[in-house]
Structure formats: C-alpha cells, structure tokens
Amino acid sequence: MKKNNSLLLSTPYILWMLVFTLIPLGVVAYYALTDPNTGVFTFSNITQLQLYLPVLGQSIWYSLISALICLVLGYPVAYFIAHQKPVAQKILYMLVMLPMCMSFLLRTLAWVGLLQDTGIINNLLSAIGLPRLQLIRTPAAVILGMVYNYLPYMILPLYAVIVKIDKRLIEAAEDLGCTPVKVFTKVVLPLSVPGILSGVTMVFVPAVSTFYISQKLGGIDTVLIGDAIERLFKQANNPNLGAALSLVLMALVFICTGIMNRFGSDEEGGVIV
C-alpha cells in the first residue's frame, strides 16, 4: 500500500524527468554520435574534440582555482558563523545567502560596471591621478566572477558540517594535550572534510560549465568550455559537435563528483550533494 502511494505521488516528477531530462539527454547523445550532414553513426565528432582540449583544460584549471580560493575565503567565514550564538548564526547565514537572491546575470554585470576600462574603479584611479588598469578581459576577472558568484555554495555546506562538530571533541583534544592550532589540524579540519568536499563540488561543477561569466568578464584568451558549446550551437551552427562537447563535459563532471564521493565515504560517511 505505502509503496504504491509513494510511487503514485512521485509519478509527476518521474514523468517530468523522463520528458525533459532523459529524452533530451538521448537527443544530445544522438547528435553527438551522428554525422552533421549524413546523419550516419560516427565517432568523428568526439575525435574532433581534441581541438578543444586546451579550452577544456583551461575550464578545469580556472574552476579548480576558483574552488580553492572559495575554500580559503569561505572556511574561516563558515567557522566564524558556526561559533556564534544561535541568533547571530541565523542572521549571518541569511547574509551569506543574500547575494543568491539576486539574479546571477545582474551580479555578473555589476562586476562589469566595476571593472571595465571606463568603469568605477578605473574612473576612481584616474580621478586621483593614477593610470587606468587592465582589469576586465583578464583571467583574474573570470576567476573573480566565479569566486564571487559561487562563494555561498562553499560557505553553506562548510557551515553545516562545522556547526555539527561536537564541542566536547574539542575539549577532549585540549584535554589530551592539543594547543588550539593542533585542535584545529587534528580534530576540526579532519571532521570538516565532508563539508570541504561538498563545497568544492558545489563550486567546481557550476564553474566548469559556466559561459556567462567568461563572456562578460573574460577576453579572447579566456574562452571556457561553456562558451565553446554556446558558440557551436549558436554561431558555428554545428549542433553535433556542440552535443559531443556537452557529452564530454557531462562525463567529466560525473567523474569529478565520483572521485569526490569516493574520498568522502572513506572519511566520515560523506554527505556529498
């Protein structure tokens, strides 16, 4: 009885997923594995992708750097929030979430306004007699955009894990001779590992497939895999190659999360999103 009910209740979503996720995925796979002109089964789209290896490498590289910066910036914040009084925790949590309430596009455009050649920062610099700087269309600007947009995704899972660390474990470590630094390295940090893995995944996955940030904040040499896919569909009019690239990207994301999960379950019953 119960089983039937839950099946019935989940039917709408299962249908939804079938129609709008699984079938389109099949279509992507079909395009990826067929010739653009003849429609015959072929691997040539996949083999052509080696042209895009540098772009792929760049995407992974930028995303990893962003995830790392997010971790370094986010961990102290998460730690700080987790050690406040409950009311303060709620307020700070809301503040971290606040940027997420604003449109992603708007947030990125705001950085354009700040960084562009005639933007706020450069105007300020020239007003006080300093030379203008090349801020926009640089790799740094792309990474900045990624960090800015995805930082909350790092802080929230870290906070969720750190706040649950039993205070008595910290006392036990002190009792057994740990200075505050050692308490952190021997107890707090190892127990934060599930949060770190979760946060890195949550930043890395959207960052590696983004295209808007690099288009707005990047230059010619900061093309990311998301941009390449968009171009293949919209400008190059080569949906087959675009589909192949999408498929490879998806496989890559799967492999990455898989590796993360493997790490996580070894450690502490990992709760990875």
Add this chain to the structure above:
Amino acid sequence: MSKELIRLQDLVMEFDGEQILDGINLTINDHEFLTLLGPSGCGKTTTLRIIGGFLNPTSGDVFFDGKRINDVPPYDRQINTVFQRYALFPHLDVYDNIAFGLKVAKLPKAQIHERVQEMLAVVGLKGYENRRTDSLSGGQQQRVAIARALVNRPKVLLLDEPLAALDLRLRKDMQNELKRIQQAMGITFVYVTHDQEEALSMSDTVIVMDKGRIQQIGKPEDIYNEPQNAFVADFIGESNILDGVMLADYKVKFFGRTFKCLDAGFAPNEPVDVVIRPEDIDFVPPEEGHLTGTVTSVTFKGLNYDIIVDFKGFKWLIQTTDHQAVGSTVGIRLNPEDIHIMHKSEYSGMFGDYSSYSAEYDELTEDADDEEE
C-alpha cells in the same frame, strides 16, 4: 592518607548572574578516589570542569601540587578527563583514539605502540585496534575513553558521570573495573556522579554537594551513618527525618517521648532533626513497642519489604524482611544506635516524610537525574 595534590580554595562560579558554585573549599590527596556526589545542577560537573581547566572560576583559586593553576590551559595540565558520553573522535579508529595524546606529545612510534597495547590489555579491548568507534557498544566505547585518558599516565583522572549511559549490569561491572584500574595504576580519580550507591561503593572520600555548596565531606561509611543535615540524610539512602528536641547529652525527645541516643554536644533544648534509617527499625508486638502505628502500604522489593507505617499522621518507611499485613497495628522499638541527631539546617522539614511515598515516584526522580547541566 598521603599528600595533598589538588586544592580548591573559595571557588565561586557565576553564569549569567546565576550562582553555580558558592565557595567551594576542598583538598584532593594523591592516589585518592574522590567522588563529587549530588543532584543535577548542584555544581559537581562545574567543579570538575574547573579542575580540568575548561572553565575559569569567577573567583577563587585552584592549586595543583602547591602551584596555582588557574591560568594554565587544559593542554598543559597533568590531568586527563573521561567525558560524559565519551567524546571519542569519530574520524579515528580505536587505536588512533587511544594513541591521540601520545602522538600529540610526539613520543617515538615504538613507545606509542607499546603503551597503546598495554592500555588495550588493561581495558580488555585487545583485537579491537582497527574498529571504528561507532561500531562499538556503549561499554566498549567507555573503555576506549578510559584507555585514551589513562595512556597519558596523568596524575589525576577526571571522570564525568562515565557510567551514566550504561545499563545496570554493565554499570556494576565497570564500577569494579574502574576501582581495580585506579588501584593498579595508583592514579588519583575525581569522579562525578548523581548515583549515591556508585559513590558509596567506589570512593575513598565522598563529597556531597547541593546548590553549589559542599554539604558534607567524609568516608562513605561516615556519610551514610552520620549525615550532617537533612539533605545528606535524604540523598544518601532512605531516611525518616523527624523534628526533635535535644533535652541533654544522649537524650532526645520526639513524638512526645524521650529516647536514649549516642549524640552529645548540642545546646540544652536545641531543636534538632532526628534521622532513623528504615532498615534499622525492628517490629515488635504492639504492647512492647515504643511507638505503635498502622501499616498503610507494603511493597515487595526482592531483598525486603518497603512498609509504610502511619504513626499518628506521620508516615515512616520501614525496610524489613518480615511481612506485615496492610491495616494491622504494629509496634517498633528504637535502640540508641538507631537514632542519629543532626543540627537544624535550611533543609529541615523538606525531606524524610513518606506521606506521599510510592515506588514509582522513586524511579521517576532517578530518571530525571540522568541529565546533568
């Protein structure tokens, strides 16, 4: 006994304007098994945490080996703690939990191995080295927690209700085990519990606390036989506590009758609390009794019967192996050694009346005591 190891002097502790400790003075000797005993919120855990260095007293001093250690952080004290509900590190296995303190102290690997193996043998967990701590039973986790603390060979081991989460049988076993370990290793134990039986059976010295104050310090026998006030008399075992007047040395009057007793040194005609332990009372035929009363309830307890007897409106608890029928009239005789006299205190009149006694009530209060602070 031996020399003084820890001294607490005029400890006062306040949290948010609430007084938790109100002038604690006590001395802990080397090699002693000392128990802080009291109900929830009496300040026993707070006292322990001050000794461990996890709390700083609002005022007062802590001395260790004659040196003031108020400002010494926990990691620099020669003291280790067995925490309530163990606080084992979930990311480490049994071996690494026990080795934790030694690794922090950077001992050579071979020595760590030797000492961990030695501790595993002491607590009977050989072969469990690589088990995850969450795969162990409560009793086993308990042993890991004890081993993790003792492996550092501290001068003092603090134990915060270490057996509270275990079932009765296991608790009894662990009590014996702890006493054995303490004697074998010659370490000072400071033990916190709300369980009076545990305190009496394990300790060299018991400190009874309530409302942030020490009510009595003494050997278990003395605490039981010569309680200093109505709180101690009631908290340690069962007691009938009556109002009396000390007419002269060795002479006390209560229930309109004068009894001989063994106590002296009270002011003439001083009002006192009279304690009569339920197991000290013997039934006699009504005509031979000092007092006669009516049996109102009888509960079989296995070892004995709990019998409530109404003496002119005041109900006593009497524990005896002789069955008495409900409603029958009984007499009792009181020998001088059955009568204990205490000065009046703030607790007078609050305890020792069994008018509302019932077996269930007793169990309920025990459960409620399980959570401390």
